[in-house]
Amino acid sequence: MALETIELEDVAACVAAGRNPRPQGPYRVQVGNGDLTFDGYRIDDPVPTGRQLLDLVSARPAEEHLVFQLLRNGDLKELTLDETVDLRTAGVERFIVFKSAESYRIELDGQVKEWGACVISGRVLKQLASAADKPDYGVWMEIRGAEDRPIDDNELVKLDGKGLERFFTGATTSTEGAEAPILPMRDRQYLEGRGLTFVEYREGAQTGVILRDYCLPDGKYQVAQADILILLPRGYPDAAPDMFYAQPWLTLALSSRYPRQADQPLIFNGQRWQRWSRHNSDWRPGTDGIWTMLKRVETALEIAA
Template sequence: MNEINQKHIFIAGLDLEFKPVLINDDTPIGTQIARAGGFSPDQMAIVLQALPSGVFEDIHPDEIVNLVETSRRFIVAESDRTYFFAVDGQRYEWPCRIINGRTIRKLVQVAENMRLLQQLEDEPDRELADTETINLGEEGIERFVSRKATWKLKVQGVPLEFDKYEVTVREAAERAGIDLSLHWKITLTVQGHNSQDVTIDDTIDLRTPGIEKLRFTPKDVGNGEAAAAPRRAFNVLPVDVAYLNQLGLRWETCIGTDGLRYLLVHDFELPVGYSHRHVQLALQVLPGYPVEPLDSFYLYPHVSLMSGVLPPNVQLTAQIDGVVFQGWSRHRTITPWNPQADNVISQMALVEGCLHKEVGQ
């Protein structure tokens, strides 16, 4: 035991902020502890000692406390009596008639990811907010229970529960099985408010009153109108067009949100071993292509290995249709780009080779 613990006790008031106080007696009585806390005998201070079990025990004014064998933490407050309440079946004492949810949490050490519920007769358990006060002076013992906190959200009609109150739209969509390789208009409905558009990377605070659901609507679906034609913001080589069409891929050429040119392949299938099976694949196409080489590639949504580990060198980014793609920095190191022979076909082969390599295929 260090010197400060040998010569000090730790005293807190109703704020439960424990501070070291010098005491030169290893067996003080309750009155001495109250005096060390700044109270005179005529103030009739209540002294509560923290026991190893976590509960606090009332120390009478003339009761001896052996500091060598027990706890040195005390609550000292001016009061004429103590009040009782119970949490999870364990009884606690408190020197004040009024107590709030935050104090109960701190006193009993209820974790942040747990809910604190007041048990009521003939009524469902009621969650106690941090700032809400309870009168312990009323008849009977107030009883509380702690429960693992869950927050609910409907996503595309699927009711989901989360063990945290801040959830990204992406996480909610993935839990509901939404195909994030498609283009979605995403709407958050909050009771009593107008629905609001959100993006896939926004965070929702599920503690907000009235939050009900997330709705995903395909961007390219209208009121019975034909689906929009794929974008062709610029041309690629005829051999590229033939290759992409032959594979049956849905592809577009577009100008990204970052102002750069991209060949965008929808519903691209990844090999087994990644956190997603289908993504959007993007290749940046410089204006001088095919003289200017195709280099690296981009995926959306971001992927990791099934182990949760990120593949190496995926720190590049591209911004397309308002979302951020994960850039894989992969370059030709043995055979340089040959504008006479290389094109989208050879670059797609490089992409597939890199993706298989990371999962050992």
């Protein structure tokens, strides 16, 4: 009697279809390398160990290799040799194997990820950020205190330097002759994520960002919205912004007067701005950014008297 042939259950296809794989094998799993090139492999065990996954691709000795689980949302989870993964669980996507004895940590679009090699390409970074199919997107490496560095698709970035390397993806601009952006990529992504309209300005030695039609606390001032100017010091984001500025000048709705310490002018971009003297002494280089300054602005506008 002929033996029954059992069809392989493709784990990646199940995830794409939004369903869990069947309870019993055999399964087809996708295993790739550091270039994110994947091939299909058969495995019968529904709960394999990291060592079993390395055996699938003949990655020996196992102690000199790393295996990562690549989840559908782009997150990477390292599996130790004896750690198991349940292929029947929703969200198990693919696996990546590296010939390496240690992993490296990177931050990509604000999320910390583990990577199994001491170099990574711009193309792989965009793939991990789910931006590989967006031709108008680029990837940048954050350079503290300087302009962010664009990373070409084929460029390799070393990850064995000191500290956590930070990368960001976003839409590229193709306007010929346009000036380099002033804000770090992380700041621009934060403002865009909040749906805020902003314009970056450079005037002589001064640089700043203007938030257009910024919503003010309800009923607090004579207007509901105003433009807010934040001047960026040399060395930002390691150096802290100090004060902020409003246009039009804001008066309190109940008293029709200027708030305390908000009655001096600043000329910028051909306009006369209202200076809000609110100093900042608790800035954390490498951690704080435009989101920190905006929280200070929001608090100052809320409690002004």
